Amino acid sequence: MIHSTIRRMLAWALAGVALAAAGPALAREPSAIGQSAHELPVALDAAGQLKQLVVESRAGFGWLRVAGGVQFQTGGMTKNVLFYGSGIVRVSAHKGESHTRQPSLVVVASPQESQLDVEESADALTIAGAGLRVIVDKSTGTVAFQRLDGTPLVREQDAPVLTPAAEPSGTETYAVEQRFALTPDESLYGLGQYNEPYMDYRGRDVLMVQTNIGIVVPFMVSTRRYGLLWDTYSKMTFSDGPRGAVFRAENAPAGVDYYLVAGDTMDGVIAGYRHLTGAAPMFPKYAFGLFMSKERYATQQRLLEVVRRFRRERFPLDVIVQDWQYWGGQKDGQWDGNWSGMIWDPERYPDPAGMVRTLHEDLHTRLMVSIWPSVGNDTALAGELDARGLRFEPLHWISGRARIYDAFSDEGRAIYFKHAKKGLFDIGVDALWMDGTEVEVGGAAHDPAEVEADIKRLGRNAMGDFGRYLNIYSLLTTRGIYEGHRASADLADRRVFTLTRSAWAGQQRHAALPWSGDTTAGWAALRAQIAGGLNVSMAGLPYWTQDVGGFFVNAPGGERDPAYRELFARWNQFGVFNPVYRIHGTSIEREPWVFKALEPEVYRSIRRAAELRYRLLPYIYSLAWASTHDGYTMMRGLAMDFPDQPALRRVDDTYMFGPAFLVQPITRPMFHAELPPPPTVPAAQLRTSDGRPGLELEYYRGTEFEEFASRTIDTQAEHHWPGPPLDGVPPGLAGLQNFSARWRGQIIAAEDGEHEIGVEGDDGFRVWLDDELVVDEWKESGARFAGARMLLRKGQAVRVRIDYFQKGGGRSMRLAWRTPGERHALEEHQRQLDPRQATLLPAGTDWYDFWTGQRHAGGASAARRYAIDEFPLFVRAGSIVPLGPLVQHVDEKPDAPYEVRIYPGADGRFTLYDDDGETYAYENGEYATVALAWDDARRALRIGARKGSFPGMVGQRTLNVRLMPSAPGDRAQIRTVRFHGEPIELQFTP
Structure with missing residues (x-):
């Protein structure tokens, strides 16, 4: 075997000879052909020796085969088409020179040397590989994508526009534009969250810059079952108009670089994205319970008092969150220099390790702690970073005594994690909340232009200019925590869970999820959260969350305002049908029992929703496994399950939660009118x-x-x-x-x-x-x-x-x-307020009202009055829904009976999953699955044999199988069985 470095050099040399044979322009920059990096793919035979790269050409158009695909040159542009797996193709283009050799920070897959059929005609070069056909127009160099049966997907409308540019440091780069021709009947989703009430991007303009309340994920999916991943990290825009859809990037050193992912379903498209960018690891089981958070618990004593009150009230809780300033605060009106130093103020938190032990051992509660990328000047962490030049000069806005650390440096990330481990993980902290990761520098956190300017003022990082790397700080800083955690011998078997205020493509592989930032409470804000969360999920990130109740609350009297209490109850109902359920914010008291005395009906609504969340834990945890194992998406825009129903394309307030539930949060007042801001006194x-x-x-x-x-x-x-x-x-x-x-x-x-x-x-x-x-x-x-x-x-x-x-x-x-x-x-x-709500039910299936059991035909609206503790929630016919017991935390009653609900009217399947909930043993096969299948014609449920096992597994469980009534006057049929792991079939009467 040839040493890898020598092998690469030989490959470059050999490629140069091959390219020269095709024409001088092709030979200028062989390093631009990429694997997961912007590097030449090395073609090796089975013995590890270099293969000959074959050059083929016809008059006026030169092309050659490379590992995984084809390179060609036309019109002064060098383009590469590389296959990364079934249905996945990378297209890159430059003007003969790539201004970077930086490996992709997003894509972890490599080109696959699958069998390619290449045919050349007078006008086109056709490359057929696994799952896709790519057709190159030889006169323009534009590419079109088809399925193997000839069904068109999407095509480049024009050749890419590459404008030479220079970074502030003088480094050469490109400003790029790539336009695509879309079909009139397709809709587009994904790209992240931009605080808008719509999902479909047809006819829209999107500015892709991270902010406090904006999450950028440059992956877009179409109802035609393809997706586009843009592998560029600078400021970008997406626009769709009469001349087609166009991506633009301000700083793209490798030129145009994107991936097309095709699938039979939109789930298949997102699974392809995860193949490219990494699977989402399993979160610990506690992550699917309730997180109680506020800005902030000011002392160790107060934090413990709150958790004890949860237990006294028997209100379920799994995670208590310690927000900022546990490290210190203000003295004599000035911030101290301990900002986010991974240390505890000894006056207010005299025994943090003891506090964590009490939470774990006595109160069965986990602790999440806030950290920031801004590091106080007086901390040991800052000293170690500064000794290596790994903090940026501009001061962080809030304290004037903190600076941002360089997460683009391997060493910077390692130092940052070392201090997080010493000050937090080593005393038992379970999870980190990484705030301000867009990255926040100045105080104008909601304005994209000001955030962009703040980030660019940081100058250069360990990888290069911040204009080039504007949007990806979150990806790098979460990488440091995840990789450090997994590499630490005493932490490696505790699952990572990280909350961040920003995200980027590929961040799911770091066990990090975004939340939507510091929202301001209002019905319009709640409405926008639904669309935003769905577009984050449809951009390939399986987990997302937000602040139940809104972060800022401007209501007069706060929680004492009846109109706000109604909003909080409705927001909480939405929160329980998020992948992760969090109550958080400032301005008001928002622990659930606060509402008990103020308005018992609202408290009952909050409690009923939270208890439903906990009963759904077996269903939700099984969906989490599907997300890890199959690339599934838990929170689903209607287009994912019903892509061919145009009437649903722009329904932005209703979604599927897993395969069973249709959720429509109520986003308007029914009982207390929302007061507009009062006018200014003239x-x-x-x-x-x-x-x-x-x-x-x-x-x-x-x-x-x-x-x-x-x-x-x-x-x-x-x-x-x-x-x-x-x-x-x-x-x-x-x-x-x-x-x-x-x-x-x-x-x-x-x-x-x-x-x-x-x-x-x-x-x-x-x-x-x-x-x-x-x-x-x-x-x-x-x-x-x-x-x-x-x-x-x-x-x-x-x-x-x-x-x-x-x-x-x-x-x-x-x-x-x-x-x-x-x-x-x-x-x-x-x-004039109306307590009625109408829900458009997708066609092709029947639906059951979860609260009343009433069955409705799909394709029409179902309307009724909703009390404060109910909201539109429907279950698809054919669904199998496993429900657990009512518990105070996820580890309580592990062997309790399950209720398995069957909603008849169609065949159905569901795979029940379980593991130890804590470790990475599932990666080595230590988990168990049970396949459930409902045969509607035979009215029979088959409970499959248990597959797999894990230490501590419950070997026997009582299952109360409930066949829901399908017509008025029917009664539920219940069968109780003791499941030992062997297959069982249950028959129900007609």
């Missing part, structure tokens, strides 16, 4: 104490009016600093953090009747009306409105005083009101 209604227009405004340095800065007349009490009426920093202030302000004057009533007067602000504020303190929101928090009601006469003057402070982050203050006329309009809107 300038004409404001007077100073001496009768001039406006209010008197004083600025102070410090958040408690410590030092007077300046005085002015504010003609309109509405500010979003920096911005009008001031374009910069108010006079006398050093900046736009850590200041306070005071407004004084009069408000003139606009109408007779009851007015609601208050402030919408971020951060803290107090309001006095006629010298009475009526609003006290003196706390650091996001934007929200709080006000008080007063009965006034038109023209009546009300004395007003507003105190306000700004700490950091968002900066806004607005004096607002609701006049009697506006309040009347809201009351009329309340009277």
